[in-house]
Amino acid sequence: MVQAPAKPVAKLPLSKHPLADVIHRLEAGGAMIPDTPENLMKVIGMYKAYSIPMDFYWRDLLYLAERVFINPLPFFKYLPTQEYFDLHNHYAGDDADLRIWRGGATAHPELLEFIEKGENGKMPRLLHHLWHDRINMEFSESLAQSMMWHRMSGELEAYLDSPEYIANANRAIVAYLKAHPGYAPLLVLHKLFPQLFLEQCRMSTYLSILGLFWEIMAPVFFEISDRYDEGSIKTIPEAMNFLSQGIFWIAGRPIYHHVYIKGECFEIIPKSKGFMWLYEAAFPYVEAVFYRTAPFRGTKSYNAQANQVPNEQIDFHYGILFADKFPVGTAGIPPTLLHQDMYHFLPSYLKEHFAQNCRGEDDILVQLGIAFQRSMYTVTSAVLQATRGALLYPLDDPNPKHLLENRKFFEAQMDRFIRPQYGIADACRIRSVQLDSYK
Amino acid sequence: MLSLLIVLPLLGAIAIGFWPSKLSGESARLGALGLSTALLVLTAVIFSQFDLSAAGLQMSEYLPWIKTLGLNYALGIDGLSLPLIALTNFLVLIVVYSGDDGVPTTSPRLFYSLTFLVSAGITGALLAQNLLLFLIFYELELIPFYLLILIWGGKNREGAAMKFLIYTAVSGFLILAGFLALTWLSGAPSFDYAAISTAGLSTRTQLILLTLLLVGFGIKIPLVPLHSWLPDAYVEAATPVAILLGGALAKLGTYGLVRFCLGLFPQTWPIVAPGLAILATVGVLYGAMAAIAQKDIKRMVAYSSIGHMSYVLLGIAAHTSLAMVGAIGQMVSHGLILALLFYLIGVIEVKVGTRELDELNGLLNPLRGLPTTSSLLVLAGMASAGIPGLVGFISEFLVFQGSYSAFPLPTLLCVVGTGLTAVYFVILLNRTCFGRLDNKTAYYPKVTRTEQIPALVLTALVFFLGIQPTWLVRWSETTSAAIVAAVPQTAPPPIALNQTFMPAPSLKLQG
Numbered sequence: 001m002v003q004a005p006a007k008p009v010a011k012l013p014l015s016k017h018p019l020a021d022v023i024h025r026l027e028a029g030g031a032m033i034p035d036t037p038e039n040l041m042k043v044i045g046m047y048k049a050y051s052i053p054m055d056f057y058w059r060d061l062l063y064l065a066e067r068v069f070i071n072p073l074p075f076f077k078y079l080p081t082q083e084y085f086d087l088h089n090h091y092a093g094d095d096a097d098l099r100i101w102r103g104g105a106t107a108h109p110e111l112l113e114f115i116e117k118g119e120n121g122k123m124p125r126l127l128h129h130l131w132h133d134r135i136n137m138e139f140s141e142s143l144a145q146s147m148m149w150h151r152m153s154g155e156l157e158a159y160l161d162s163p164e165y166i167a168n169a170n171r172a173i174v175a176y177l178k179a180h181p182g183y184a185p186l187l188v189l190h191k192l193f194p195q196l197f198l199e200q201c202r203m204s205t206y207l208s209i210l211g212l213f214w215e216i217m218a219p220v221f222f223e224i225s226d227r228y229d230e231g232s233i234k235t236i237p238e239a240m241n242f243l244s245q246g247i248f249w250i251a252g253r254p255i256y257h258h259v260y261i262k263g264e265c266f267e268i269i270p271k272s273k274g275f276m277w278l279y280e281a282a283f284p285y286v287e288a289v290f291y292r293t294a295p296f297r298g299t300k301s302y303n304a305q306a307n308q309v310p311n312e313q314i315d316f317h318y319g320i321l322f323a324d325k326f327p328v329g330t331a332g333i334p335p336t337l338l339h340q341d342m343y344h345f346l347p348s349y350l351k352e353h354f355a356q357n358c359r360g361e362d363d364i365l366v367q368l369g370i371a372f373q374r375s376m377y378t379v380t381s382a383v384l385q386a387t388r389g390a391l392l393y394p395l396d397d398p399n400p401k402h403l404l405e406n407r408k409f410f411e412a413q414m415d416r417f418i419r420p421q422y423g424i425a426d427a428c429r430i431r432s433v434q435l436d437s438y439k
Numbered sequence: 440m441l442s443l444l445i446v447l448p449l450l451g452a453i454a455i456g457f458w459p460s461k462l463s464g465e466s467a468r469l470g471a472l473g474l475s476t477a478l479l480v481l482t483a484v485i486f487s488q489f490d491l492s493a494a495g496l497q498m499s500e501y502l503p504w505i506k507t508l509g510l511n512y513a514l515g516i517d518g519l520s521l522p523l524i525a526l527t528n529f530l531v532l533i534v535v536y537s538g539d540d541g542v543p544t545t546s547p548r549l550f551y552s553l554t555f556l557v558s559a560g561i562t563g564a565l566l567a568q569n570l571l572l573f574l575i576f577y578e579l580e581l582i583p584f585y586l587l588i589l590i591w592g593g594k595n596r597e598g599a600a601m602k603f604l605i606y607t608a609v610s611g612f613l614i615l616a617g618f619l620a621l622t623w624l625s626g627a628p629s630f631d632y633a634a635i636s637t638a639g640l641s642t643r644t645q646l647i648l649l650t651l652l653l654v655g656f657g658i659k660i661p662l663v664p665l666h667s668w669l670p671d672a673y674v675e676a677a678t679p680v681a682i683l684l685g686g687a688l689a690k691l692g693t694y695g696l697v698r699f700c701l702g703l704f705p706q707t708w709p710i711v712a713p714g715l716a717i718l719a720t721v722g723v724l725y726g727a728m729a730a731i732a733q734k735d736i737k738r739m740v741a742y743s744s745i746g747h748m749s750y751v752l753l754g755i756a757a758h759t760s761l762a763m764v765g766a767i768g769q770m771v772s773h774g775l776i777l778a779l780l781f782y783l784i785g786v787i788e789v790k791v792g793t794r795e796l797d798e799l800n801g802l803l804n805p806l807r808g809l810p811t812t813s814s815l816l817v818l819a820g821m822a823s824a825g826i827p828g829l830v831g832f833i834s835e836f837l838v839f840q841g842s843y844s845a846f847p848l849p850t851l852l853c854v855v856g857t858g859l860t861a862v863y864f865v866i867l868l869n870r871t872c873f874g875r876l877d878n879k880t881a882y883y884p885k886v887t888r889t890e891q892i893p894a895l896v897l898t899a900l901v902f903f904l905g906i907q908p909t910w911l912v913r914w915s916e917t918t919s920a921a922i923v924a925a926v927p928q929t930a931p932p933p934i935a936l937n938q939t940f941m942p943a944p945s946l947k948l949q950g
Contacts, residue, residue: 326807326876359885363806432878439882 012403019414019430026410027403029395031381033374033433035236038353042371043239043378044228045350046342050372051221053341054214055108056115057140059084061211064141069176069259070200072183078137079125085112091250092219098249101219102226108218111135114344136337140210143285146293148206150313152284156209156255156275160202165268169201170194172259172266179262205269208257213281216253220246225347236378243382244389251278286383290376291416292316310422320376321417322427325369339365342372357439367439374433384413441498441514443481444524445563445576447474448531448555456552464547468535471551475532478558482528489521491913494921496568504572509622509629513568518918519697520565522767522911526774527565527687529900531558533778533893534679537785550591553583554683561687565694570618570630577691578611584680584688591677599668599675606658606668613655614695621648621703637704645707652700653711659692660748663722673741678785681737685744685781686774693751693770697763697922701755705926708758715756716846720853722749727859736787736794736867740780743823743863746856747773753846753853754838758926762841763919764912768834771911772822772904776831779819779897786812786890787871790883796867801876809886813872815894820864822901825857829905837912 015023022032033039063080071077085107090097093105116122118133128134151157159165173190177183177197190197224242227233233242255277257269269275295302295309295318302308310316343365346354354360354367388395392409393402417428432438451474455467462470490497496515504512516524534554560580567573581604589600618630624644627634637645658665673681701708726746733739751773754766787802788794790809802813822829825836835857843850904911 324875324878326801326804326878326881358882359807362885366806429878437882438878 012400012407015407015411017411017414018418021434022430023407023410023414026381026384027395027407029237029241029385031236031240032377032384032430033236033381036436038436039374040228040234040236040239041349041353043236043375044225044233045347045353046368046372046375047221048225048347049342049345049350049368050375051218051225052108052111052114052345053135053338054218054221055089055111056135057137058211058214058218059087059107060135060137061140061144061207061214062087065204065208065211066258066260069204069261070173070197071176071180072186078129078134089215089219090253091216092222100216100246100249101222103219103222108222110345119344136341139338139341140214141207143289143293144206144210145203147210147284147288148203149294150284150288150292150316152287154279156269156280159269159273159275160205166198168266168268169198172261172268173197173201175261175264175266176259201268204259205257208269209255209281210285212253212255212277213285216246216250216277240378240382240385243379244386247278247282247382247386248389251276251282253277255280282383283387286380288319290319290321290380293318308422315419315422315424317422317424317427320373321380321429322424323369323373323429324427325366325373336365339369339372342368370439373429377430377433384410440481440485441500441516441566444478444485444528444566445514445559447478447481448559448562452552452555452559455548455555458548462548467548467551471535471554472532474555475528475535475558478528479532482525485516485521486525486914489516489914492917494518494917499568506629508571509569509627509631510571511569511629511631512572513631514566515568516566518915519694519767519922521914522771523687523690523694524562524565526690526771527558527561530682530686530774530778531555533782533897534682537679537682537782537890537893546590550587550679553587554679556580556583557587557683557688561691564691568632570622570632570635570699572630574611574615574618577614580688581607581611584684587680587683588672588676591680592675593677594675595671596675599671602668603672606661606665610655610658613651613658617648617651617655617699620651624648632698632702635703637706642707642710645704646710649700649704649707649711652695653715656692656695656700659695660689660752661692661745662718662749662752663725663745666722666745669745670738670741673744673781674735674738678781678788681781681785682778685741686778689744689748690770690774693748693755693766696752696755697766701758701926702922708926712756712758713846716753716842716849719749719753719756720849720856722746722752723853723856724859727856727863730863731859731866733863734796736796736799736871737781737784738794739796739863739867740777740784743780743860744773744777746860747777747823749856750835750838750853753842753849757838757842757845757850758923759841759845760916760920760923762838762845763923764915765834765837765839765841767915767919768908768911769838772830772834772901775897775901775904776819776822779815779894779901780823782894782897783812783816783819786886786894787816790886796870799871800874801872801881803872804876804881807876807881807883809883811891812886812894815898817868817872818898819901820868822905824861824864827905828902830901830908830911831905833905833908833911 012027014020017023025034026032033043060078060080063084064074064077067081068074068077088095088105089101092099092101092103095105115125115128115135118128118131120128120131120133174187177187177190186197220243224233224239227242228239233239253276254271255269255275256267256271256273259266259268292313294316346368350371354364358367388406388409392406393399395406397403397406414430417430418425429438451471455462455470458467485498488498494517496517499515500513502512504510531554535551557580560576560583563576563579564573567576584607585600585604588603589596592599621637622630622635624640625635625637626639627636637648640648654665658668661669673685676684723746726742726744726749730739730742730746733742747769751766751769754762754769784794787799787809790812791799791802793799802808803810818829822831825831839850839854
């Protein structure tokens with residue numbers, strides 16, 4: 001029997017980029033972090049720890065966008081109604097549009113258990129809330145604000161300034177203020193300052209966008225964790241491929257903003273507008289949250305007069321990929337709240353690993369933050385590979401020119417990490433995550 | 440009872456050192472801890488029996504020893520030696536406690552044995568009322584200290600230990616020569632302090648003898664320019680040894696100045712006092728300037744010690760009652776603060792692995808740094824810089840208040856020196872504690888609670904004596920007044936002596 005000749009694989013000379021090792025790994029289908037069992041354990045373990053609070057985040061974000069809306073005194077905004085805990089995820093459960101996770105469609109059982117008991121035992125939810133023994137929604141709100149501030153989306157961003165959106169929004173605003181007798185006098189304010197509530201409505205839209213984004217990511221992370229536990233995901237590239245595939249499966253999911261006032265649905269952004277999840281939620285999220293976010297958060301501050309804060313938003317570098325986790329886990333977002341949330345849901349294998357490293361339980365939030373950073377480098381890698389797949393050429397393309405195009409794309413992405421301006425190169429953790437010693 | 444303060448550590452040193460059966464390091468430490476606690480309790484008992492109104496010696500013990508030599512076993516305690524004995528015994532407890540987690544993991548029995556020999560030597564010297572007996576104890580601590588530096592020291596310990604040995608031996612020789620000449624020339628029947636009077640000696644003879652003693656004790660303190668052994672010895676010595684060196688041993692020098700130079704030469708003292716005040720000023724400014732220039736934080740603190748001991752010299756030189764109380768208080772507060780600083784720097788060195796200013800950063804980080812240690816270091820720096828409310832302020836303030844009337848310009852320059860203290864501590868704290876930790880290197884082990892206890896206890900004392908200064912100065916007021924009263928006043932009585940400026944009701948100031 002004659003074997004067919006192997007498909008010739010074109011080879012490029014080695015890259016001379018300062019991050020050549022990472023580029024070669026990406027060209028081989030890998031991620032920005034090395035493929036080691038420890039990295040895999042941390043990445044998947046953090047996906048699991050992140051996914052359960054995320055199951056609450058997306059539910060409450062939709063509650064905020066759809067029910068709280070422009071409420072000027074949203075005292076109970078972090079206490080969504082039971083309806084939202086029972087809300088069926090469109091990507092899990094028997095009635096899923098596309099079943100990504102094999103589990104149920106309503107809120108995750110571990111989440112419900114934590115909400116009931118917290119750290120301090122069973123007590124009314126309001127007391128849990130006031131005692132801060134809860135899932136910290138502040139984190140996710142902050143990310144939505146960051147997305148709004150950077151306004152990274154494409155067509156949707158333009159739509160937010162369109163007469164159609166403004167008309168839809170105003171209709172909903174007026175209906176909301178009329179529906180709440182206490183707020184009715186604010187109609188005058190709305191007349192005098194028409195931009196005031198409109199801006200709140202836009203914020204509410206971004207809450208909806210982020211909620212819809214995470215509605216998908218939560219089951220993706222549930223499933224990836226289950227597959228790791230079963231042993232069907234054994235390497236970082238396998239995990240990354242699952243993410244990339246997931247991104248493609250659900251790229252076309254509609255992004256919308258509905259508001260429910262007195263039982264009536266106001267479609268501020270109707271599904272029919274055709275805004276797609278990949279372009280209006282996933283890409284803007286990665287750019288605004290992983291790369292940029294905003295300074296003056298947490299305990300770290302910057303001196304604008306000393307030119308420490310960039311003039312252009314594109315140069316902002318306060319996201320998770322740049323976060324310095326040592327000073328109480330800061331940079332970009334209020335991450336200690338997120339870390340605290342994830343801490344409650346760490347898988348046992350990861351908890352044991354952290355307990356045996358550095359200062360064990362004492363600095364577990366820092367260790368957890370750094371592991372989370374590794375996992376987000378993996379997600380970013382998946383997005384880069386997905387973008388390369390959508391816009392450029394396969395990694396095993398026989399045409400060297402195509403491979404060169406791929407390389408230029410990867411090099412351009414790596415260039416973002418090593419720019420000397422504003423200390424970006426120093427802040428970026430891509431070199432750190434290459435090392436096991438960075439914990 | 441006073442003999443117990445000497446005999447117990449001597450017996451303890453012998454017992455721990457020569458215990459016939461195998462004695463583990465932990466057992467030796469437990470024994471040492473028990474003994475040092477007993478010494479502290481004994482000190483507390485002495486405090487409780489101490490008569491605050493008596494100026495002279497108390498609880499005296501006398502035993503003729505070698506009559507032909509004039510050597511008698513004469514002990515006594517007064518307001519000068521009592522606080523220093525308390526300081527010594529307290530620091531010995533700190534040293535023994537910290538010996539476990541600190542440096543001496545090798546030969547712990549020898550370490551504890553030598554520590555108790557040092558304790559016996561210093562306590563004996565402070566209690567002795569006979570010049571030869573003083574000298575025996577004064578020399579007794581020399582060899583243990585040499586060995587402590589040599590065995591448990593840093594990289595350059597041999598050189599540092601040898602330098603210390605030579606300087607201190609010269610100091611002992613000069614003091615011996617001074618004591619012998621003093622006794623023979625004054626025609627005293629014995630070396631007992633009470634038997635010696637310099638009243639019959641010519642001023643020239645007195646000046647020569649006084650100079651011998653000044654240089655001898657000046658080396659021990661040390662005074663600039665006799666200080667060059669200090670930075671090496673302090674820096675190379677292990678943390679517990681450095682605490683004993685700076686906290687307790689150096690005080691023998693200033694004690695000697697008061698007891699022998701001022702106490703035995705009251706007529707000549709006013710002649711040398713202005714020169715000593717200038718020397719003190721030089722010491723304060725030199726110590727501060729040299730500290731500012733250092734890159735090693737332990738060396739920085741070592742130089743700061745030169746400056747702070749010079750305040751003591753200023754107070755003694757001024758020989759006013761107030762300044763004398765301040766000088767004695769400064770000996771104690773310097774001992775406490777220096778011990779705290781050295782202890783904290785020792786912890787940093789063990790955990791971080793360096794003492795270099797250029798490498799240290801961000802230690803206040805609550806999760807990955809050494810937050811408690813750094814916070815206490817900030818507090819110790821403040822205490823050393825004389826921030827009100829902490830013990831350093833009280834003693835320095837008393838010294839300045841007491842010496843201004845006698846030596847206004849040197850006093851003012853010394854006040855500037857305290858400002859410079861703040862400068863180098865701000866440099867130290869800014870670079871060590873603040874800033875950000877380096878992701879690449881900052882994987883330091885945690886400081887355990889047991890490791891924090893000595894620093895916390897020292898800090899508590901620094902705080903307590905800072906807000907309740909009478910507990911620091913009440914013991915020495917009467918004695919100080921008596922010492923000063925023996926010296927003919929060449930300057931008009933200080934204005935401050937007639938004013939009640941301290942909240943402490945027991946500060947009975949006498950001119």
